[in-house]
Amino acid sequence: MDSQCVSTLPRVCGVLLESGSSLPDDTSLEKLLDWFTTIAQTGASLLEACPCLVDFVSKVAFNHASGSSILSFTLKLTGLIGTSEDGFKVLKECSVLKLVFNPHHWQEAGLWGDPCLRIGWIQGLKMILQHSEALSFFAQEDLIEPLLQLQTDSSLFVASAANQTLAQVLLLCQSLSSVGHNCSKNRYLEHNSVSIETTQNYSGIITRVSEYLNKSVVLKEISQLPGCQQILRLLAMLLVQVGPPLRDTLLLAVMNSLEELVTTSCSQLTVPLMDVILAANSGLRDDFVPKQRLIRLLWVMLNMKKPAIVMQAAAAVLHSHHSDPTFSAHSARVLLLPLDIVTGVSLLDENSTEEELRILITEQLKRKSCISMICVCLSNIPQITLMASDHLPCPQRLIVTAVLMLLRLCCVDSSSSSAGCVEVVRFITGNSKVQKCALEALLVLSKSPGVKMVLVDVFKVLTEYLNSPSSDPSVLQKSYQAVIKWVGVCPDLSCITDQLREGFIQAVRKRACDTRWEARDSTVEFLGHLGGAPSCRSFTEQETEPSDVFLGGCSFTVPLLKEALQDPESYVRASSISALAQTLTPSWQEGAALTQEQEDIVTRLQEVLFQDSEGFARRAAVKYFIAWLSACSSPSSCWLLMQSVPTVLSQGVNDLDWEVKLHTLELAELLLDQAFPDPSPSHPYAVMSDQAHRLHIAGQQSDLLSSLKDLVDRGVVSALLCGVVDCDRPVALKACQLLLKLRGVVCPVMGNAADTRVFCQLAEGSVMQQVRKIQAMGKDTYVVSEACSEADKEGICASVDPERVGVCEVLRLLDLDEKLSILTQSSDHIYNSPLSLLQDILTAAAASSQPGRDLHQELVMDCY
Amino acid sequence: MPEIKVTPLGAGQDVGRSCILVSIGGKNIMLDCGMHMGYNDDRRFPDFSYITQNGRLTDFLDCVIISHFHLDHCGALPYMSEMVGYDGPIYMTHPTKAICPILLEDFRKITVDKKGETNFFTSQMIKDCMKKVIPLNLHQTVQGDYNMTPDRHLGAAWIDKCRPDILISESTYATTIRDSKRCRERDFLKKVHETIERGGKVLIPVFALGRAQELCILLETFWERMNLKAPIYFSTGLTEKANHYYKLFITWTNQKIRKTFVQRNMFEFKHIKAFDRSYADNPGPMVVFATPGMLHAGQSLQIFKKWAGNDKNMVIMPGYCVQGTIGHKILNGQRKLEMEGRSTLDVKLQVEYMSFSAHADAKGIMQLIRMAEPRNMLLVHGEAAKMEFLKGKIEQEFNCYMPANGETTAVTTNPSVPVDISLNLLKREMVLGGPLPDPKKPRTMHGTLIMKENLVSSEQALKELGLNEHQLRFTCRVQLQDPHSDSDTLHRIYTHLKSVLKDYTIQHLPDGTVMVESIVIKVSSSAEDANAKVLLLSWSYQDEDLGSYLSSLLKKGLPT
Secondary structure, eight states, X not given: OOHHHHHHHHHHHHHHXXXXXXXXXXXXXXXXXXXXXXXXXXXXXXXXXXXXXXXXXXXXXXXXXXXXHHHHHHHHHHHHHTTSHHHHHHHHHTTHXXXXXXXXXXXXXXXXXXXXXXXXXXXXHHHHTTSHHHHHHHHHTTTHHHHHHGGGOSBHHHHHHHHHHHHHXXXXXXXXXXXXXXXXHTTOGGGSSOOHHHHHHHHHHHHHHHHHHHHHSOOSXXXXXXXXXXXXXXHHHHHHHOOTTHHHHHHXXXXXXXXXXXXXOOGGGHHHHHHHHHHHHTTOOTTSTXXXXXXXXXXXXXXXXXXXXXXXXHHHHHHTTOSOHHHHHHHHHHHHHHHHHHHOOOOSOOOHHHHHHHHHHHXXXXXXXXXXXXXXXXXXXXXXXXXXXXXXXSOHHHHHHHHHHHHHHHOTTOOOXXXXXXXXXXXHTTOHHHHHHHHHHHHHHTTSTTGGGGHHHHHHHHHHHHHOTTOOHHHHHHHHHHHHHHHXXXXXXXXXXXXXXXXXXXXXXXXHTOSSHHHHHHHHHHHHHHHHSOOEEOTTSOEEOHHHHHHOSHHHHXXXXXXXXXXXXXXXXXXXXXXXHHHHHHHHHHXXXXXXXXXXXXXXXXXXXXXXXXXXXXXXXXXXXXXXXXXXXXXXXXXXXXXXXHHHHHHHTTOSSHHHHHHHHHHXXXXXXXXXXXXXOOOTTOOOOHHXXXXXXXXXXXXXXXXXXXXXXXXXXXXXXXXXTXXXXXXXXXXXXXXXXXXXXXXXXXXXXHHHHOEEOOOTTHHXXXXXXXXXXTOSSOOOOTTSOHHHHHXXXXXXXXXXXEHHHHHHHSOHHHHHHHHHSOTHHHHTSHHHHHHHHHHHHHHHHSTTOXXXXXXXXXXX | OOEEEEEEEESSSSSSOOEEEEEETTEEEEEOOOOOTTOSSGGGSOOGGGTOTTSOHHHHOSEEEOOOSOHHHHTTHHIIIIIIOOOSOEEEOHHHHHHHHHHHHHHHHHHHHHHOOOSSOOHHHHHHHHHTEEEOOOOTTSSOOOOSSOOSSSOOOOOOOOOOXXXXXXXXXXXXXXXXXXXXXXXXXXXXXHHHHTTOEEEEEOOSHHHHHHHXXXXXXXXXXXXXXXXEEEOSHHHHHXXXXXXXXXXXXXXXXXXXXXXXXXXXXXXXXXXXXXXXXXSSOEEEEESOTTSSSHHHHHHHHHHTTOTTOXXXXXXXXXXXXXXXXXXXXXXXEEOGGGOEEEOOSEEEEOOOOOOOBHHHHHHXXXXXXXXXXXXXXXXHHHHHHHHHHHTTTSEEEOOOTTBOEEEEOOOOOOOOOOHHHHHHXXXXXXXXXXXXXXXXXXXXXXXXXXXXXXXXXXXXXXXXXXXXXEEEEEEEEOOSOHHHHHHHHHHHHHHHOTTSOEEEETTTEEEETTEEEEEEEOSSOTTEEEEEEEEEGGGHHHXXXXXXXXXXXXXX
């Protein structure tokens, strides 16, 4: 640990003791604890590193003057110290442990009612429960009782932490019992840390927990509901975490209560109850007696007379990936029932056992609550599709048909009528919640086998949604996503008829000028995705781009996207730029001739870079050129691209938005990589004569020189030199890395040769100041402090001829290695360093204690 | 008795991230979804696992309502919707929806820059989240920061005497009476002026949008009045965009600004110019507004480093700074700062803190409570000790609660069902001389309450209630030049529409009208100009779209 931290910590502890109440910044204590935790996790002894902590903890514990946040912090810190056995012993010896973890102590002080203190107590306790000594202490002090009381605490946070701590207690009992059990066999029990007395303690704890659970899993009156829910959550967690035989013991203890609870048919308990039953059921031996009782419980839940409970139970079964296919198949049937009833598509064969449920669900579907029931059904379709086909109640293709039918019924403009439950239609028509759920389901169903037959229907329904004036923007977005998904999984798009294409074109054209920016943006994004979708087969059996099949290709898309470049909403402008890049990429890859349209786009993008007030659009514009340069097979022959690059670089690197600057540097990196491609490695044992070597070097020098000149002419070097002194760290870091790369390639080969032939113009700014200052002082490795006075800088700059400088000289003069090491450590290393934290606590406490120095300029007084 | 349950997941007895869960009438509503800027890990976001075990928030929550655009009220929204996966409705006002993504984007850029963090929401996520937001005219009668003193750009909070079952209020300044706004403003201007006069530079790091706007208006007015020449700059496009939105939502700002707007837009500044980073080295006095507001990265930090060494300069911190930032350090009096590369920076410039915080003080909170007369009061967004004090005061008049984070407060309600009263019954009551209904003096009235659960056709309903049907029709006059007779013009219209509207029913009726669906078109000649025709269009509200379309189509004239 930093020696400065060691010397500062005692003063901080003193301040914490004196301040009494919380610090001005409520995060300081948490961060302090984080730092201590980091020290403890590295394996170092916390007490050795910070010996003053025990004294601090004792003083706080014996003196109630501290506020609840300091007390809570102290309790957690005590736990952290006690995590190691050594620390635990020290705390025990100075009687701190007993006092700190005695709830009566805090109750008598009137502090136990504060949830902040209770949280500290539980978390401290959880931290020490790592070894047998701690468990013995826990048992001897009878801490199980207060811990059990906190399981249903009025605070969600306290109850949840108490649940986890109880699980920790049981896990520790379990692991230590197994050690004790093994040791008793080899007759070395007396030498082992686990004594008989301790083993008895464990069984006492387990018995008490079992009793508690059995007593708590009850619901006699509605006021017990929150507590019962919390206990069920606890039970589910315990059953997942602990193993046999402890797991069996707990299960046997609660079995009767669980059976009784199931009979209450309380819908609010369904989810936690199912979690318990399913957690208990998984991995249980078949010969274990409660197994059959659990299976019975599961059947009871799945055959309740309340459809909402049955649906939730079925969903829980599917989510748990229950091993018994009978349950999964039954659950799938239950979940598909509402879809079957609403749409009239026969998904399920006649089954008398479900007849009663069908009647109940049909009744339910006639009420407004049908929405949530249909949504539960739809949101579980992904789980159903994961099932083996022989356990599915029907082919997946039929489910697609039913979902499409449902989508038609939900669509306001559709004239479809249901062969199923007619009453439900008035609730679901135009309901965007159902529409979104159904579209989500349709997205997943695109992977289903045999869906080619319904392809036309899918695209027809989606076109209807895209065309419908009443479609919500989020519904439109999902519809577009569904189109892309279905296009992606269907290589054969021969089914797309002219009529369907017309429908699409009409929808897209309409949505591109929707009054809602959300709809316009989704449309533009869709055009981009469609442009980037892999090619597929059309009805003429030729490879075609999906955008050609659906929208007739670039002649439709590009003008629409060009129009969107003028959109008043910056998000849409940015999306249209990205979409244009996606759409034009294939033509760039093919090296197709430039069109007037592309020239117009470039002009417009340059305007965006210069004038757009929004970073999104400017970022997208730079990315457009990156995409172009990456895709272009022969960039140097593309005059428009090469002509635009210097403008993009000079404008981009001076942008207000650091991400625009960073993308500009990525563009510079591409140019750098193209100028200096990685040389193919020569054979390590290749023999080369001196003359050949000289010629080789000379050839290299001339190649490099011309590439370097090119880079300078295109503004790459200027952009990098501008970026390296940027105030935004990521920009400076990237530029520094690229300059180092350039130095690595150029300087070893060129020596000083380049300096006489390749110059770069330095922009007015701190790089020029740095270089001039170094030149003037005649030092090679001098880093100028940015904080040097203005007069100083002016003097230096004036004394040196402000001519251009050689590239290699600049690269050598700037201490790029030192710069890189500073920039690589994020600026966070200062602000979040432990020393910074300790100093902040000291100064904040000092500032707030100074009389008359009220930072907040507030008059604190009795105002009534 | 039905209950309303309120559980703060954040802002319960603290001033961190605001996130309050309200369960009412079987619905679960989340009020605000804020972020704690003081943490760099998951602790900055509310922990939703407490309310739903399986992580499917959409199943549990019915909606999210965001009170306003400050990050401690909306900062966790993209995390919730795009990373945790909440897909339900999110409601906020139009201005909040417009400004919220700017602040989120700004904070994302600073976070990713500062930490190089990747586990944070992206630009795309902010956009996708905003696409899910449903804007509406939401009166801030729910919990949210408010101020009872009008700002220079926003009006004071008000509330109807609606006697809600529960009123959730912030209590940041629960024990404070703040000195008058005017005093604070005078003090601020004095400090800026003095620095400028002695040739120094003033740096004002800004973060919250509202604050920047208010200070700009203040300085602009002062510069105008004093005829000052020193330049004032804004460092980034952030606030330019915000100004754009303030202009757009002028109707949401206070009355004074709206009045002034008639003469000139208050947000179009004469003295305030865009900043270029090279200006920082210019000699002479200047005032610069720069982001971020806590001096921990970017432009404001760079300018601070340049100016910190000169005792003629001044930095004015107008808001909260989290621990670890330079802002926090200098506010607490640190004068030697460790910078990158183990160098140190001597802070010689003057450091000032100005509270322009957009919160009500204790008096304001009491004022609002008395306005609304709630049955129960619940305090959030404040420090526990101060809240306790205010709670004591409130309890002299109202029930009051202050749950800690994670604690649930349940209040029983007496649901009242509003019903309409028929005009006839009301008139009869007046004739009988009884007082008119007054919420303060409830009294019994005799009448029959008609409740119908079943849906019937409107014709049947009218018949049953003995009411006449009223048709609402829109009318529009379109003037066009057509040197033909009225009947010819009408026929030409018929033919034109027939060719344009292929899928519609178009009839040329013998009474001299053309009908397209419910739209009636008549032609009459203009009295002044024989060649001019006046087309009279009329349509029912069901055909509003088509009617508007036809009127604009006919305005373009008929094909020759």
